[in-house]
Amino acid sequence: MVDDPTTFGRARLSFADAAEIDDFVATLARFEQGELTPDKWRQYRLVRGTYGQRQSDDAQMLRVKIPQGVLTADQLDALADVGDRYSRGFGHITTRQNMQFHFVKLHDVELAMRRLADAGLTTREACGSAVRNITACPYAGVAADERFDVTPYAEALTRYLLRHPLSSTLPRKFKIAFEGCPVDHVGTAINDLAFRAVVSPDGRGRGFRVTAGGGTSIMATSADLLHEFLPASEIFRVAEAVLRVFHRLGDYEHKQRNRMKFLIRALGWTRWREEYDRELTQCRLNGTVPTLDIAPPASESRPEWAPASSPSVGHVAARVNAGRVTGPGLTPTIVPVFHTGDEAY
Known part of the structure; x- marks a missing residue:
C-alpha cells in the first residue's frame, strides 16, 4: 500500500475541519449565555455528532464517522485516546460503521473533537437530520x-x-x-x-x-x-x-x-x-453538479497465495462486527510484519 495523500481509497486525506470545532465552541458559549434557545442548540449539536444523554445533566454521546469503515493505526490511536480520556475506556461500533462514546462531558466534546481531527476524523453530520455516514x-x-x-x-x-x-x-x-x-x-x-x-x-x-x-x-x-x-x-x-x-x-x-x-x-x-x-x-x-472521474485500473488482482507464503502488507485486512469493543481496548498494538524466510517468521 502506497501512502499517497492525493489518492482516494485506503490512503486518505482528512475529513476534519478545525474551523468547525472553533464554531462549536463559540456556539456553545452563546447557548450558555442564553443567546441560543435549547431547541436551536439541540439542532446545532446533533449535526456536529453530539447527543445529550438522559442519564444526567452533563453526559453526551459523541458519534464519530468512519467512512466506509476504513481506519488507519493513527486513527485507532485517536479513538482509543478519546475513549480513555473523555469516555469510559471503550467505544461502541455501530451498524453504520461509526464509533460512539458515551458519558462525555459537554466541555470535553471540543477536546475530543480536536484529538479526532488531528487524525483526520470528524463527527460532522453523524447525527441529526443529515446525510449519515456512507x-x-x-x-x-x-x-x-x-x-x-x-x-x-x-x-x-x-x-x-x-x-x-x-x-x-x-x-x-x-x-x-x-x-x-x-x-x-x-x-x-x-x-x-x-x-x-x-x-x-x-x-x-x-x-x-x-x-x-x-x-x-x-x-x-x-x-x-x-x-x-x-x-x-x-x-x-x-x-x-x-x-x-x-x-x-x-x-x-x-x-x-x-x-x-x-x-x-x-x-x-x-x-x-x-x-x-x-x-x-x-x-x-446546468453543470453545477460535476461528474466523477476515477480512472479504474486495467485489472484488480485477486491474491492466490501459496500456503507457505505470506501476504503483502496491502493484502492484510482486519474485520470486526458491530458492537462493544472489549478486551485490551481500542489501542492498536503495532508489530513488525514478518515474511516467509525472515528469521523471526
Missing part, C-alpha cells in the same frame, strides 16, 4: 469475487456530500450504502439510496445498480429500483437529485413518519420518479 461492504477491496472495489466511489461521494448545503437541512436522516460483492453484505435494500457494483455488457465500463427508498423500523420497506445500470461517473448527480426532491417535498413536521420512504409512499413511485427525473435533468444541464 457505508460500504466490509469486504470491499479484499473479496475475491467482488465486481470491483467500491471504496473509491463511496469515499468520493462522502467527500462530495460532507458539508454540502443539502446534507444537514433535510426533513430526516438519510442513509447511503455501497456494495461490490454478489452477496449483499451491507444491506442495500434498507438504505434510502444504495449503489451495487455492476459492469457494463461490453465488460469495459463500471457502474452501479441503484435503488432508493428503503428503510427499517416503522413501515419496513425494501428499496425500489431506480437505475439498472448507472455509469459510475453519474453518482454525484443521482445522489443530489434524490436529495433535492427529499429536501423540497419532504415532511418537516412529523418526525415519526418523515423518512424518504414515507414521501415516496405519499406521492406514489411514479410521481416521485417524475420529480427525481426532473431534478436529475437539472443537475446534468
Whole structure:
C-alpha cells in the first residue's frame, strides 16, 4: 500500500475541519449565555455528532464517522485516546460503521473533537437530520469475487456530500450504502439510496445498480429500483437529485413518519420518479453538479497465495462486527510484519 495523500481509497486525506470545532465552541458559549434557545442548540449539536444523554445533566454521546469503515493505526490511536480520556475506556461500533462514546462531558466534546481531527476524523453530520455516514461492504477491496472495489466511489461521494448545503437541512436522516460483492453484505435494500457494483455488457465500463427508498423500523420497506445500470461517473448527480426532491417535498413536521420512504409512499413511485427525473435533468444541464472521474485500473488482482507464503502488507485486512469493543481496548498494538524466510517468521 502506497501512502499517497492525493489518492482516494485506503490512503486518505482528512475529513476534519478545525474551523468547525472553533464554531462549536463559540456556539456553545452563546447557548450558555442564553443567546441560543435549547431547541436551536439541540439542532446545532446533533449535526456536529453530539447527543445529550438522559442519564444526567452533563453526559453526551459523541458519534464519530468512519467512512466506509476504513481506519488507519493513527486513527485507532485517536479513538482509543478519546475513549480513555473523555469516555469510559471503550467505544461502541455501530451498524453504520461509526464509533460512539458515551458519558462525555459537554466541555470535553471540543477536546475530543480536536484529538479526532488531528487524525483526520470528524463527527460532522453523524447525527441529526443529515446525510449519515456512507457505508460500504466490509469486504470491499479484499473479496475475491467482488465486481470491483467500491471504496473509491463511496469515499468520493462522502467527500462530495460532507458539508454540502443539502446534507444537514433535510426533513430526516438519510442513509447511503455501497456494495461490490454478489452477496449483499451491507444491506442495500434498507438504505434510502444504495449503489451495487455492476459492469457494463461490453465488460469495459463500471457502474452501479441503484435503488432508493428503503428503510427499517416503522413501515419496513425494501428499496425500489431506480437505475439498472448507472455509469459510475453519474453518482454525484443521482445522489443530489434524490436529495433535492427529499429536501423540497419532504415532511418537516412529523418526525415519526418523515423518512424518504414515507414521501415516496405519499406521492406514489411514479410521481416521485417524475420529480427525481426532473431534478436529475437539472443537475446534468446546468453543470453545477460535476461528474466523477476515477480512472479504474486495467485489472484488480485477486491474491492466490501459496500456503507457505505470506501476504503483502496491502493484502492484510482486519474485520470486526458491530458492537462493544472489549478486551485490551481500542489501542492498536503495532508489530513488525514478518515474511516467509525472515528469521523471526
